[in-house]
Amino acid sequence: MSDRAPKPVERHLPTEESEDLLALVRDIAQREIAPAAAEEEEAGHFPRRLFTLLSESGLLGLPYDSAHGGGDQPYEVYLQVLEELAAARLTVGLGVSVHSLASYALAGFGSKEQQAEHLPAMLGGGLLGAYCLSEPTSGSDAASLRTRAVRDGDDWVITGTKSWITHGGVADFCTVLARTGPDGARGITAFLVPGDAPGLQAAAPEKKMGMKGSPTAQLHFDGVRVADDRRIGEEGQGFAIALASLDSGRLGIAACAVGLAQAALDEAMAYATGRQQFGRPIADFQGLRFLIADMATRIEAGRALYLAAARLRDAGLPFSRQAAMAKLFCTDAAMSVTTDAVQVLGGYGYTLDFPVERYMREAKVLQIVEGTNQIQRMVIARQLLGPESR
Incomplete structure (x- = not known):
């Protein structure tokens, strides 16, 4: 069964250009990514053609300088693009985030000569x-x-x-x-x-x-x-470069987690309003309504957290602690929301006929990659309390 097209999320974008960009991303997600996501994931098919399409559409280098093939977009906008892509298919959203992470070292620490030679192909030349x-x-x-x-x-x-x-x-x-x-x-x-x-x-x-x-x-x-x-x-200097890269990369993971959770919530709500039991939709029952309300609240809180961290980054302010918080909260929220989505669908949620079982399996890795959530707690605690006394 193909995935449901991502439901548009109400967003407050900084410019008309960024609104047009999100509209383009949603169109690509609905036409090119979501329809084949379930089938290709089950087959273990890597969608290289989609990354080629995203590169041709200018979406693989969004947060980088246009002089080197980037999109000149603030992180606040770039992360919302990742969220939309991950809602359609996590393999694609996470893949774009990893590509951006791989490009960060050269874009942030390379010489002008290195950047001029390599970045145009990395950011807009179809490379991955x-x-x-x-x-x-x-x-x-x-x-x-x-x-x-x-x-x-x-x-x-x-x-x-x-x-x-x-x-x-x-x-x-x-x-x-x-x-x-x-x-x-x-x-x-x-x-x-x-x-x-x-x-x-x-x-x-x-x-x-x-x-x-x-x-x-x-x-x-x-x-x-x-x-x-x-x-x-x-x-x-490599370890310092790696840490700086991961601060930004963790925000990418947080945005992908929110996108995955949003897709699970959309699927759960669609099922709950259509499924009839005891003569009425199961969405009428208070226990399920409270569950849906909690899922939506976690998603909104996670989105607000990653956007707040992105705005700090865009302003040139320290954001390492907030990035760790966003990665921690958003990925834990995705695990919780996708698990609850399976519960909403009951027995059907446990089958391959609906994508929520896949969302739950995919959510788990987000608590592990780019620093486990235990490491995020260590990062946060050290910034609040200082290093351990031993």
Whole structure:
């Protein structure tokens, strides 16, 4: 069964241009993304054609400078675009967020020459990116990564394994964090690696409970050689670049979570108003009405939280704590709302005939990626209370 077209959400956008942009995104979502989402996810089909379409429509580089192929959009608008895409299909919304995350290091820390050479293709040239930080033995403890880059003349030679890489095996470029110095955060450097670099090989995609259309795979770097002009920032600056990237990336995950939750709520309301029991729609029963009210409240609260953090970012103000809060709250809300949506549909919610069971499976990963929600609580607590005393 195909997914229901996303129901328009009432939004307060800053400009007429941004309103037109959201109208374009909704049209693409309704015509191109939602109709085949259920079938393609069940088949594990990666929709590369959709990312090509989004690139051609100027939607893969929205928060970046137009001088380099971006869309000059504030994060407040970009995140609402992600929400609309994720409501149609999480694989697409999350994929755009990951691509933006992979582009952030070069856009924020690259030299003018690097940006002029690479960003136009990355942001508007049909390319798709991957972000390579996690490893088999370093997930939450990212500073302990072992992938190493060794200087060899004017080149660097990268050896190691990255894991849980979204777009692993299909990405055209990778932002890679590798160790160039001693153990710890200060010995890490960022590199821009072509997806077809000799020595770079993807393992078989992971078999996952959800988001089957989005390939997640280990990437093996077997003596991958990159020129020094593909080093992003200074040697040893990589971990700071990674943290800055993740602050923005967490807002992308929060927006995707709200979009997924909104899709689940729309499906639950449509079912509740159409399903008859005891001679009337089940939407008439107070227990279900309260459940729907709670679901909608969590979604509105999450949307307000991620937009407030985005406005801080757009104003050039610190937003790290608010980004962690948004990621934490919105993804927990998505897990709760999608679970409740299954309950609203009862036995039908547990079948493949309706998409809510898929939404529930997909919501779980959002509590894990780009920093587990336990890590978000640590980030928030440290900013409120300072480092632990030990």
